[in-house]
Amino acid sequence: MSSAGEGFELxxxxxxxxxxxxxxHTDGAYELFxxxxxxxxxxxPHVTPWAKAYYVLHGxxxxxxxxxxxxxxxxxxxAIPPEAAHxxxxxxxxxxxxxxxxxxxxxxxxxxxxxxxxxxxPPAEAGPLLRDVVGRHGITMGEWSS
Numbered sequence: 001m002s003s004a005g006e007g008f009e010l011x012x013x014x015x016x017x018x019x020x021x022x023x024x025h026t027d028g029a030y031e032l033f034x035x036x037x038x039x040x041x042x043x044x045p046h047v048t049p050w051a052k053a054y055y056v057l058h059g060x061x062x063x064x065x066x067x068x069x070x071x072x073x074x075x076x077x078x079a080i081p082p083e084a085a086h087x088x089x090x091x092x093x094x095x096x097x098x099x100x101x102x103x104x105x106x107x108x109x110x111x112x113x114x115x116x117x118x119x120x121x122p123p124a125e126a127g128p129l130l131r132d133v134v135g136r137h138g139i140t141m142g143e144w145s146s
Contacts, residue, residue, distance in 0.1 A: 010113070015037040018033065018034040024104070026104075030100060030101060031107045035098070036094060036095075037097075038090060040089065041088075043087060043130075046087065048082065048083075048106070049105065051082045051102045052079075052100060052101040053099070054098065055077040059091075059093070064087050064089075116129055127143065
């Protein structure tokens with residue numbers, strides 16, 4: 001159980017992630033994260049081997065899934081199948097959403113990113129640091145624009 005404002009916090013170049021339900025508590029079946037992302041684009045389109053879904057709590061964001069853009073606001077949700085190219089862009093000052101991931105792979109990935117990329121690293125500078133991380137987790141990712 002985690003109460004409001006509680007959870008293990010991790011950082012990535014495009015968001016702050018709070019683990020609300022860890023895979024260790026679900027025998028690796030699923031995980032639940034609260035994601036706080038600032039205005040602007042997230043990481044480039046990427047492909048993960050696990051399925052996930054987003055549920056927007058506050059803010060507006062566009063989610064790109066396999067070339068189709070979906071505009072999401074509070075109360076909106078989207079499912080992202082495994083192996084689908086996806087990313088998001090926050091259009092409001094920030095967005096807060098829940099990310100539900102099947103298996104415990106997403107948590108292992110976020111922990112690796114948190115250990116590898118120093119907090120506050122601008123997204124464009126994080127690309128080279130993330131190359132090995134994404135490879136270790138079976139993720140393919142496009143390149144950041146300059």
